[in-house]
Amino acid sequence: MxxxxxxxxxxxxxxxxxxxxxxxxxxxxxxxxxxxxxxxxxxxxxxxxxxxxxxxxxxxxxxxxxxxxxxxxxxxxxxxxxxxxxxxxxxxxxxxxxxxxxxxxxxxxxxxxxxxxxxxxxxxxxxxxxxxxxxxxxxxxxxxxxxxxxxxxxxxxxxxxxxxxxxxxxxxxxxxPQLPAPALVHLTKQVHTRGFSDRVANWDLLDRRALIDTLAETLRPDFFGTGPTVLTVEGPWGSGKSSLMELVKAELSDPAPADSSSKRLTVARADRLLRRDRREKSTEEPRPKHAVVAGFNPWRHQSSEQVWAGLARAITDTAMRAMFGDDRAACERYWFTRNVERVDRRHVLRELRKRILSPLLALGVLGFGVSLLAAVTKLTAPSWWLVAIPAAPLVCGIVQTAWRHYRTPASRYLPGELFAGPALSEPTDPSVHDPYYHARSGYLYLVQHDIAELLTDLAHHGEQLVVMIDDLDRCTPRTTAEVFEAINVFLSDTFPRTRFVLGLDPIVVASHIDHAYRELADAKVVTHPDDPSPGWTFLRKLVQLPVRVPRMTADKVDRVLRAQLGAVHNDEKHVRVSEYDPPPAIPDPQLPAPYSVADSLVIQIEQHPQVREYLRQRLVAQPEHTVREEKRLINVWQFYLRVLASSDIDQACHLVVLAEIVTRWPAYQHLLRGNWQTLADAVTDDLAWGTAIAKIGFKYPDRQAAENLRTVLAGCDAQAVAGLANRLF
CATH class of the missing domain: 2.120.10.30 (TolB, C-terminal domain)
Known part of the structure; x- marks a missing residue:
């Protein structure tokens, strides 16, 4: 057929x-x-x-x-x-x-x-x-x-x-394939969710496509070199800044250059590069057509030197991938060509020629000396021995030296830092490869000179650099200040146009800047009249385009729950679950059909409409709607459902409240432990509630948290929640 x-x-x-x-x-x-x-x-x-x-x-x-x-x-x-x-x-x-x-x-x-x-x-x-x-x-x-x-x-x-x-x-x-839904099967199961990590999402879960496309279009280079240079993606922790930046990065990223078969930089080629005149720099104004994105997380670095070193390394690696892909030979040739302009060429050339000499040459010369001594002392040995004995090692030494010169890579005989990246000084130790070693000897100089030239070469290659700096609000005040100082260096006129996208919580970062520069005598003088502190004024002057991450609304809660927990079961649309047996090792045409459909419906506890609606209500009631907080609540909820091995609908709803209290007020869990029943008994009486929270240990500054906790307990079966808490904790 x-x-x-x-x-x-x-x-x-x-x-x-x-x-x-x-x-x-x-x-x-x-x-x-x-x-x-x-x-x-x-x-x-x-x-x-x-x-x-x-x-x-x-x-x-x-x-x-x-x-x-x-x-x-x-x-x-x-x-x-x-x-x-x-x-x-x-x-x-x-x-x-x-x-x-x-x-x-x-x-x-x-x-x-x-x-x-x-x-x-x-x-x-x-x-x-x-x-x-x-x-x-x-x-x-x-x-x-x-x-x-x-x-x-x-x-x-x-x-x-x-x-x-x-x-x-x-x-x-x-x-x-757009085929109709298969026949239904019916089964009942407990929770199958195993929790969620806080990893960056790689697709648009919160329907922010318009924002992503506009940001990507803004960051693409244009003919006139216009557009903002420093952009911020702003929002509180867990609001999706990192995911948004990753999605923008995916829109900007172009396929890496195809791997080429560049020839290795042999000793002979390195010899010619060391002897030729210095390269002429192009005077043509570059016109980049594409954006290449470098990612940098400053919170991974603990000192100012490491911040500079890490940023320079991230930019260097990204630029090399954009220009040469995985062609290691081309990368080595590029850096060697660049580095020979700042070292003592004659010294390096002498060292290179000395190191490729075969030790057999010395043995051959020694042999000729012995032969000459024998001739002078008029020994009676046959004369052909006087030539053959030293000639063999001499010829072997010449062949080995020529092989090293024309066939072996120069990186075997010269310090590796000449081939792996910008060298900060004349190389003396071939074991130095760690960028943090260079940080102690002037990475600021490297950024101001070598990285500037690298970015110029990148622009001539048709690429413009976009640096995405995420999690700036996780850093210490000193590290935050170092990052902004580094950005200011890149914004100078001596650098090719470089764009920066910063992921941060402006409240935290402005506080960090205030702390880092708290000793400035003119802090109040330079503060903008509409700003509460100098940190906000600093952000105002540095950032040309602040982009606020949209808050997570109730309809987005439904979307996230659906993606994480699956569709809600109802009588009109069901999720079919069927299983195929694995294909046999030897095909047998007489085997029965590999699939059989039962006549029951799988309703996981997290897909039950009553449970899902209760989850939705409690998540919408949260003061902060973020995917991170939602994941934390679901992680706790499904974990204790597994501990109880429960598929009871009412118990699942009570556990939602318990998970909310655990994740929303972690600082008060030590006070709640052993006192759940006391709070459940007092939740409907004002006097009893005040007495209970005072006895438990809530202080006057904690009164708002205690009132919010009472609101949550009053809206549920507090006795059932207390019973579960005493059982689990």
Missing amino acids: SSASTEPREAVLEREIRLGGPPLDLQRRIHWDGQLKVLLDINDMAIVINPESGEDEVYQPDSGLWVRACGTAVPIPGGVAVTDGSTIQVRRGRPTRVSNWRGHSTPINVLMAAPGPMIVSASRGDGIRFWDAESGEQVRIALVNDDTTDLSWYIGLDGRVRVASAGQGGVLRIWD
């Missing part, structure tokens, strides 16, 4: 998730829990990805929990499908009936069975094709240039099948 004559429609590409490298294996969970597993060729690690939120965690592979989802032979209803070049060969029944499904123009790499029933196939350069497992017709096609090597499927939040593909390009793609 061949595919239908009508051209199949294209499958919809929902999202792309960039992996840390090419996948070895793309797998799915035997008991579906909303995650895909990607086994990467990076220290045999496995990354578990939530395809709806894009979040990932790193786990060690565990073959007992996972099963490979695809291969070159898969079972189908009543038979088996195998690959035969660019054809899918289907074998059914007894005696075996064979039919051929044709549609690919290149050999098929991988085959997979999926709900529908459906067969998914992928071939090199010919995309992915979706087949009806019963009729053999092509129902969808997905055009992708990658050499797809792995496939997997899962059920989306809308109950319909999704297909995940990955290849050597290191990109995980989620496809929607």
